[in-house]
Amino acid sequence: MTSHTALLSALLVALLTAGAPAAQAQDAAKASRFYEDALQRYEKHDIPGAIIQLKNALQADKSQLPVHVLLGKALLANSEPSAAEFELSEAIRLGVDRAEVAVALAMALNAQGKQPQVLEDPRLQPTGLPPGIRQQMLLERALAQSDIGDTKAALASVMEARAIHAGEVNAWLAEVPLRVRSRQFTEAHAAADQALRLAPDNAEALYQKASILHATGQVTQALSTYERALKLQPKHAESHLARAGLLVDLNRDADALAEINELQALKLNDPRGAYLRAVLAERANDKATARAALKRVTDLLDPVPIEYIRYRTQLLMLNGLAHYGLGELEKAKPFLELAARQQGPGSPLTKLLAQIALNEPNVNRAVELLDAYVKARPGDGQALLMLASTHMSQGRHSRAVALMQEALRAKDAPEYRTALGLSLLQSGKVASAADELAKAYKADPKQTHAGLALITVYLREGQMPKALAVADTLARSNPNNATVLMVQAYAKTQSGDAAGGRLGYEKALKLDPKLTEAQLGLARIDAAAGNFDAANKRLRQLLKGDERNSDVLFELALLHERQGKDDEALKWLESAADASGARETRANFALVAWQVRKGQPARAIDAAKILLAKLPEDVEALQAYASAQAANGDPVGAKSTLTQAARRAAFDAPRLLEVARQQVGIKDYSGAAYSLDKALSGTPDFMPAMAMLSSIELAQGDAAKAEQRAKQVIQAAPKSAIGYNLLADVALSRAQAPAAIDALRKAHDIDKSQASLTRLMQVVGTHSGPKAATELGEAWLKRNPGDLAVRSAVAQQNLLGRDFASARLQYEAILKQRPNHAETLNNLANVLMATKDPGAVSMAERAYKVDTRNPMLMDTAGWANHLAGNGDRALQLLREARLRAPDVPEIRYHLAAVLAKAGRKGEARDELNAALRTSVNFASAADARKLLATLN
Known part of the structure; x- marks a missing residue:
């Protein structure tokens, strides 16, 4: 650099910096003016205005310590504790003595849920602070210790603070909530009385005294003491709030509303006032106002970081309850969990958390919560009822029965008998269940659930007159209850009174035109009558209002399946499963079953995994997954899954029976025997389990034992076909065809079903020839021409007898009713191949198009093409079929x-x-x- 250039640079620097001291002075003066204005605003409680001016001051000069200190305190007063913490910490960093800001900083940390930091931060240690500041700091530490549940340490801090200056009212008032929380009311009264002796006109002291009276049930005295506090300090918000809550409890709604209005005039953004308003609106059946008030609570509290209120039990409860009331259970859960944890296992919030767990569903968590609650509060009938219902939902019906019997010993309540009846019903003890439900309904006709369950029992048992009688009684006493009218309509429909069912559904719709279930009932009636177009039109109309209504989509699937339109049925079923929520599983179950039934195991596994993700602990979901595993050629996996299902089914006999059936299907006879023994240990007289055990014993080669058990079944239930079917199995295992046929004829004489007939036909056909079997089937078809299952069985016997012409006629008759039934199309294609009919290829291809993933249909289509000389097409189809199966x-x-x-x-x-x-x-x-x- 030349000397000339250096000189110019020096001059430039001098020119630029010459005005700096003057500018800095101007900025400092400007900041000072802003500060002074802010201080006046702060003293006049214009906190927002003070904050604006203090921020202006900082823009002018960031180094002014008073600005940082006052801004920290103003932000704290404006409910901005995080920003306050920053400014107060900055003040200390810049050199402010900690005694100036330590108490305010502790308050900011407490407000953010940073109670541990209050106790650990070296800047906030009481030692070294002036006595008055140290006393305040000890009281803030007591608050932090109380918040984290260390009441003993909190009391010690209060006593230490009081030792500094016993005449300080706050040192006595701080003791009161600690004593109330510990239910030490005598000590609480003593502390409050001493505070009042020190300051008789202190509104806070009167409020604390009233809170003790409130907690101990001295309602009149509490009200008057709250009133005294408000006369001294009309703007004492806590007294308004407490008095409003007490008036709500006393059902003095008008007075309570006046108090709430006062409170919200003082503190518009206090969520507690909004919640009380919601309670009053709900009580007045003003749903819209209640919902708006609850939304106000969540709008106020949701933006607050959870750390800020994690030790504020009341606010946690409020936000949790508000979200719960709005049906936002996932949002309610964390708030209720924190609040309940602070209140202990006996907290009433536990019941709400258990309900949320059930909705998730997380049944094990619900049971865990309710078990702990019942131990803490053994006499709570509602909790016992919830716990029993939870066990019932998991198939632990014996446990549910025991719980409700325990509840009944404490109090003979109709609702407990209803729950007991439902538990007995699920455990397979139908007679006992009906007795309990009848008692509940008789004792209290308002026990609608008992009446509805009775109808279910009677319908299940085929006691139509009884079902209709209860349904009619319920409908008379609940003429405006759409649900009852729908159940009555269903009962009428099941009894064959389609016209009565239609009328019932239409009445329900008059009460509630948007009642989807009633519309679905009408659609089912139309479908059953063959009015497919009307049913389809009704269902499509419902979809216009909600295109993702899983119930409607599911009914459309059923409707199209009834019409034999399998491709359309599958489309609707997949849509229903896709539209189903986390707790809606009917379509998922049906989709798994469909894929298994249609020979699409890989897709069945995928569908089953989605189902199991929704219901990881559910026995039926495990069964569905096992069926998909078995179909997918994974018997080892299916065995493991069914073992889990048997364990989780507890002693639910009907469910264990179903598990055992699947275990038999994969030849896990020891597993099936375990499941059935477990079922019988809970319900020794459960005949279906006894019958299946006979079958298993037969499968294991013990015909004598199987025969003995079959005879026991016949003796126990002579009017049931089960025992005779078992005897037939034993006879067949011994190659005693005449004895088997005799037993099967007796079985069919008892139940006269298509299932018993087709089995009889099969054995007769094997022993006496296809002609004898077809004669049985044809006689049945004369009386029941629409029975497609028997018609298919007749066709099968025709095939065995090589009567292809007759078989063709039967299959063509079936296709007139079910034109896209893949199995029938496939069978007919095989008949056409056997008779060298050139139409075999088109028929087989038609079957294949119905279900393009089914290897058996691919095989038929491939073989038909091969026989017709279409080698390339045959090779394509058969290679894929071989890869699939x-x-x-x-x-x-x-x-x-x-x-x-x-x-x-x-x-x-x-x-x-x-x-x-x-x-x-x-x-x-x-x-x-x-x-x-x-x-x-």
Whole structure:
């Protein structure tokens, strides 16, 4: 740099800095003016105005310590504790003595939920502070210790503060809430009385005295003491709030509303006033106002960081209860959990948390909460009822029964008998359940649930007159209850009175035109009558109002399945599952069952995983998953899943029976025996379990034991077909066909069902020939021409007798009613192939189009194309079928035949060897061996 350049630079710096001291002085003066104005505003309680001026001061000069101190205190007064903490900490950093701001800083930290920091921060230690400041700091520490639940330490801090100056009123008032929380009311009274002796006209002291009277149930004295406090200090917000709450409890709603108005005039943003307003509105059945008030509570408290209020039990409760009242359970949960934890296991909030857990669903958590609550408050009938209902939902019906019997010993209440009846009903003790429900309903006709459950019992037992009698009685006493009218309509429909059912649903709709369930009931009546267009139109109309209504979508699936439109049915079912919420699972269950039934195991597994994610602890969901695993060729996985299901089913006999049936399906006989033994240990006279045990004993090769148990079943239930079916099984295992047929005829004479007939036909066909079997079926069809199951069984017997013409007629008759029924289309395609009918290919392709993922339909279509000379199409279909079902030897044989014809002998040979390793007795095994011989 030249000397000339250096000189110019020096001059420039001098010019730029020459005015700095003057500018800084101007900024300081400007900041000072802002500060002074702010201080006046602060003293006049214009806190927002003070904050604006203090921020202006800081813009002018960030170094002024008074500005930081006053801004910190103003922000604290304006309910901005985080910002206050920053400014007060900055003041200390810049050199302010901690005694000037320590108490305010402790208050800011307490307000943010940073109570541990109040106790640990070296800046806030009482030691070294002036006596008056130290006393205030000790009281702030007492508040922090109380908030975190250390009442003993809090009392010690209060006593230490009092020792500094016993004449300080606050040192006595701080003791009162600590004593009340510990239910030490004598000591609380003594502290409040001493505070009043020191300051007889202190409104806060009177408020604390009134709070003790309030807590001890001295309502009249509490009200008058709150009034005295308000006469001394009309703007004492806590007294207005407490008095309003007490008046609400006394049902003095008009007086309570006046107090709430006073409170909200003083503190518009106090969520406690908004909550009390919601309580009054709810009591007045003013739903809109109640909801708006609850929304006001959450609008005020939700923006507040949870750390700020985590030790403020009352605010936690308010926000939790407000969200709960708004139906926002997920939002309510964290607030209620924190509040309940601070109140202990006997907190009434525990029951709400248990309800939330049930809705999630997290049943184990609900049981854990309710168990702890019942131990703390053993006489709470509502909690016992909830706990019993929870156990009932998990199949632990014996536990539910015990709980309700315990509740009844304490108090004979109709609602307890209702719960007991429901528990007994679920445990399979139908007679006892009906007795308890009848008692509950007789004792209190308002026990609508008991009446509705009785109707269910009677309908299940086929006692239509009794079901209708209860339904009619309920409807007469509840003429404006749409739910009751719908149940009555359902009972009428089930009894065959479609016209009465329609009338009932229409009455329900007059009460509530938006009642979807009634519309669904009408759609079902239309569908049952064959009025598919009317049903479809009604359901489509419902979708216009809510296109993701899972119930409507599900009914559309059922409607299209009834019409034989399987592709449409699946589309609607998938839509229903997709639209279902976290607690809606009917469509998910149905979708798993559909995919399993249609031979789509991979998709069944996917659907089952979604279901299990919704209901991870649910026995039925585990069963659905197991069925998908079994269909997917994973018997080991299915066995493990069903073992879990049996464990979680507790002693629910009907549910354990279902689990056992699935275990039998995967040949896990020991697992099934365990499930059935467990069912019988809870319900020794549960006949279906006894019957299945007989079947299992037979499967395990113990025919004698199985026969003995079958005879026990017949003796226990001579009017049931089960025992005779078991005897037939035993006879068949011994190759005693005449004895089996005799037993099956007796079974069919008892229940006269299509199931008993088709089984009889099967055995008769095997023993006496297809003609004898078809005669049985044809006689039935003359009386029941619409029975497609029996018609299909007749067609099967026709096939066995090689009467292809008759089989074709039967399948064509079925297709007139169910034109897109894949199984029937497939069977007819096989008939056409057997008769060398050129229509076989189009029929098989038609079946395949109904369910393009079904390997059995692919196989039929592939073989039909092969026979028709369409080699490329046959190879395409059969390769995919083999990949989907590698364990089906028939498919491997068909593929091998096509490969051999195409000159791929090595590949064909591999397929044939694999098929014959899988089974040596499949339908085309002889043809497979012949073909293999030509390839070796």
